[in-house]
Amino acid sequence: MAKIEIIKEQKRNAIINAAIKAFLSEGYIGTSMDVIAHQAGVTKQTVYRYFATKEILFQTALESQRKESQTGLLNSLDLVDTKEALTQFALGFLNLHLSESHLASIRLLVSESPSAPEMTKAFFSLGPQETKKRLTIFFEERFKIEDPEYAMKIFTSSLLSMRMNVLIGLTPPPTQEQIHQHAKRTVSLFLKLLET
Helix, strand or coil, X not given: CCHHHHHHHHHHHHHHHHXXXXXXXXXXCCCCHHHHHHHHCCCHXXXXXXXXXXXXXXXXXXXXXXXXXXXXXXXXXXXXXXXHHHHHHHHHHHHHXXXXXXXXXXXXXXXXXXXXXXXXXXXXXXXXXXXXXXXXXXXXXXXXXXXXXXXXXXXXXXXXXXXXXXXXXXXXXXXXXXXXXXXXXXXXXXXXXXXX
16 A cells, blocks of 8 residues: 555544544534544544545444444354354344443434434444344344344344443443353343244
């Protein structure tokens, strides 16, 4: 890669990283392109050269966070042992959805989406589409069930049952041991249901 391309990539990454921090600390509405430019160490014009709107930058920041966290999660579905594949997926899925950055993103979405519907649009236009697709294919291939998409929804909803109390501050974030136990129990119960 040419030196100029490396510099461009570094600037782009600096803007994305600054945007992630700013959105999570100041909110979507409270974050300006000026703030992001300052934190990234670039001019506002440079930010706009890379990202035409705050909505596009927000979407790119979300996508960057997702890509970083999804790789290992999806690779676990390639494991030969079905129970181990689901357990490893469940652990990655829980750790992602219970991470402070993910919880902060959900809180931001809930608090600001009525005033900034473009934020909600950006968040859900990305969505966990690749995860849903891969998990649906996994259920279809491994279990030969009629409605693998419904199975995927039930499985992920069961895993996420742990998140709500943490999200609203009713309980502290679970320990790794609690996450591991929840993943194992959910997978075991789900596999039993599929056997019937």
